[in-house]
Amino acid sequence: MAHSEAERRAMSRALELAARGPRSRNPQVGAVILSPGGEVLAEGWHRGAGTAHAEVDALSKLPEGGARGATAVVTLEPCNHTGLTGPCSEALLAAGVARVVYAIDDPGKTSGGGAERLRAAGVDVEAGVLADEAGAFLEPWITSFRLGRPHVTVKWAQSLDGRAAATDGTSQWITGAEARADVHRRRAEADAIVVGTGTLLADDPQLTARIDGRLAERQPVPVVIGTSRVPADAAVHRHPANEAVGGQPLVYPTHDLAAVLADLRDRGLHRVFVEGGPTLVSAFLRSGLADRLLVYVAPVLLGGPRLSLDDIGVGTIGDARRLVIDHTATLGDDVLFEARLRERRPWPGKEED
Known part of the structure; x- marks a missing residue:
């Protein structure tokens, strides 16, 4: 019928x-x-x-x-x-x-x-x-139900030689306006945007999503991970999505990413956008918690010690984390690689039902 x-x-x-x-x-x-x-x-x-x-x-x-x-x-x-x-x-x-x-x-x-x-x-x-x-x-x-945790997108921008910043720590802006606009569009699609305390203290990011220069109607909830204290005057305290989670950003003074993701899932934040610096991004990769990678590569050389990734658990070439490139795009002078890990590590918290 x-x-x-x-x-x-x-x-x-x-x-x-x-x-x-x-x-x-x-x-x-x-x-x-x-x-x-x-x-x-x-x-x-x-x-x-x-x-x-x-x-x-x-x-x-x-x-x-x-x-x-x-x-x-x-x-x-x-x-x-x-x-x-x-x-x-x-x-x-x-x-x-x-x-x-x-x-x-x-x-x-x-x-x-x-x-x-x-x-x-x-x-x-x-x-x-x-x-x-x-x-x-x-x-x-x-x-989120099938993963047993939120879906995690990890994003970073880097120079062609794999640096996240110049030797003095400056990083704004490695990529151009078109790449940054693409990042903001993707922020607006997320439920939560995550940074580490290192990035927050260095850059004081607003973590908002802006479309054509204006605040997007839909904003991700700001999340800060790390044991350093978040300054009382940090821009993240003025984020428009704070009202949805009690008036303040979600701050997790821990390095336990599994516990953070579990709490975000309980709050109904199923799409997580990680936009931290090399330390936090590498921690998500090392823990096998990155479902999608967005890597914005700028045609610039920086040299120096400030790599876009640090230890991700690869001690020998046989342990290399091989990727599947699902999509590439040219954004002005920059190139976006959208990828996923070829072999996913099991998530210990995944539910059987």
Whole structure:
């Protein structure tokens, strides 16, 4: 049975409802309950870990028996496992729902399978309604779920001879305006932008995303990693995205990158853009925590000791971190290499479900 226009409209509405929920390690999900005639009976969305899932939230707004014979329209396949709450597939069955329409499959090994459970009980189930829209909405969460941590993009700029700065430490600007504009565009696509305390103390960066010279509508949350104290007058304290995380930048006085990423994931910051200096960038590479590399190479020679990378755990040529170049682009006089590691090291925190 093909989905109806009423179900399509309900799915669009469910996506709007999903966006009301908090971003966290749990997915944002919305649900709409329709009568057999296509009228909206109830709406719901997930409000965070430990609260009712979207389907149950919607069902709770109906009297007992009010959903019998109804259609549940949900942005994500109803879950089929017991976590902090019970399985939504069982809640839908108990409510007497006759049909379930959802957009995309649950990627979890244990949480998935709700559609199969519902079909086995005689419920009519249809998947894939507005799948592209729902997939785009949930893509950051899905990627983070499959990795078991946020997706990490590591960026640096360097001279043709592999230097991040001149001998005296000056580095603004190695690359030209077009390359810098590309970096700002990518910052605006990220959830968090990360630097080390060394870069912060040396450059006092604003860490904002600017498009055509103006602050982008969407700003990444600023993150600082390192044990040095962040000055009270540092520009990062005035970042417009600080309001989203309590009014101050996220500062982690640690070298434990795994712990930092775990906390960022808990906060719903699934796309992390690392723009630190050689020490922090090298630490992410050494730990196997770089999913994508953006390397901007300027046609300039600097010489001297200030290399763009330091120790990344390669002691001999056989341990070299081989790359796959996915894309190259000429940006003014500069060249961008977009790459990923050919062999990924396992992430110890990756979830099995």
